[in-house]
Amino acid sequence: MATGGAMAQDLSGKTVEFTIPFSESGGSAQWANFYAPLLSGALPGNPTTVVRYRPGAGSTEGANWFQGQQDRGDGTQIFGDSGSTKFPYLLGDPRVRYEYQEWKPVLASATGxxxxxxxxxxxxxxxxxxxxxxxxxxxxxxxxxxxxxxxxxxxxxxxxxxxxxxxxxxxxxxxxxxxxxxxxxxxxxxxxxxxxxxxxxxxxxxxxxxxxxxxxxxxxxxxxxxxxxxxxxxxxxxxxxxxxxxxxxxxxxxxxxxxGFANQKTIFLPSSASQEMVDAYTQALDEIIAADGFAEASNEVLGVYAQMTGDAAIEATRQATTISDEAKQYVLDWLQEDYGITME
Missing domain, CATH: 3.40.190.10 (Periplasmic binding protein-like II)
Structure with missing residues (x-):
């Protein structure tokens, strides 16, 4: 049962849209549909949580769309990315118009x-x-x-x-x-x-x-x-x-x-979400992860990997979306020299 500040973020009668920048098939859809009903049961007010699909341009189209939803911080809009969303960002792909540093991570999921x-x-x-x-x-x-x-x-x-x-x-x-x-x-x-x-x-x-x-x-x-x-x-x-x-x-x-692996998929709230809303999601996810039977169900669907919340999710996301100028240039030079690939 949510308590304290989380209770103040009552989502009763509301619908949470869990948007992923992919189609209905594939690992991201499986991941999002695994978490959606669990969030409905754990968030304060037990809102309906539905998965929305916005595929296109290797996931950058959906991420660009979410960047335009940053005023929807009332808890009814969350976004899930994947490694194929993070890689173009790290490489400076000109199609990228999203800014990870503005988003608020509440869950980081690993694979291997x-x-x-x-x-x-x-x-x-x-x-x-x-x-x-x-x-x-x-x-x-x-x-x-x-x-x-x-x-x-x-x-x-x-x-x-x-x-x-x-x-x-x-x-x-x-x-x-x-x-x-x-x-x-x-x-x-x-x-x-x-x-x-x-x-x-x-x-x-x-x-x-x-x-x-x-x-x-x-x-x-x-x-x-x-x-x-x-x-x-x-x-x-x-x-x-x-x-x-x-x-x-x-x-x-x-x-x-x-x-690509250690924090392959992340759930984000928009930049306008209050700390109280972030805390409500974090508490809900902590309850989900600690619940009886979660480990068995998660291991079957997601693998035996950490589902990180709070400071761990923030640190994993920082590492997954940050690269030094020197390291970025190293990769860009390598891609061009070995494979003739340029980010243009």
Missing amino acids: GVVYLPPELGERFDGDMDDLKDEPYLYGSQGATTLDLVPLLAFRMLGLTVDPVFGVEGRGDGRLMFERGEANIDYQTSSAYLANVQPLVDDGLAVPIFSWGALDDAGNIVRDPTFPDLPTFKEVCEATEGCETEGVAWDAYKAFFVA
Whole structure:
């Protein structure tokens, strides 16, 4: 039961529009529809919560629309983004007219991912990539400015020679290339890995080598709770000659890792929302997360990952939407030099 300042933010009889910049299919729709009824039950006044879809331009169209809704701070308008919304912002895509620093995060949801190799290469992995640098790699990619930016940058930092085959429709197609022997390095997000790659591992057809990791409440990279026995990319980088976990390349990697995985999806209130309204949402979400049965339901739908609120959500969002000028330029130069991609 909401109390104190949260009670003053009574939403009885109102409808909360939970807008996402995507279509009705896909992970973001699944995430939003998971939380919508829970918010209805936990927010003061038990408002009706409905999910609205505003797809277009890789999610920038919907985010631009939300930027124009910043006067709707009465608690009836919330917005959910994803990594594909954060990446154009970090890269300075000219289509972006939204400003994350004006929005108020109330929930940050993480996911993870695992990199794996065929057994003839995976059996040579011993915690670093030093003995695997001379191999030529093929990787099925959706594009260098999609979430694949994270693995492509990680492979570069490790000193691997990776030839991406651009144009695959989704990570599932990248996995199929791996299964057919057309690719010899791949990664899948956690849910897809568990469903489709773990059977390959069990049959001796794939070897996982590292996960991207997760963030703790202080913003430090730690082992992925879904794959606690796998080292993180940070651990492998530290063990690999020439790979540094400080400096401009690392700053660039971490910014996009957080935006793409450690805080992939975020719920925002508009800038005009009062602190009392932010507190009402935070309290409701805290109650949702603490409720009996939430962990089991969340793990099934979202994976075994932190659902961060309060200061943790604010810090995760700050990291996911902030990049130094030097790190940004490093990525822009790399994209142009290696792939001929410019942000124009």
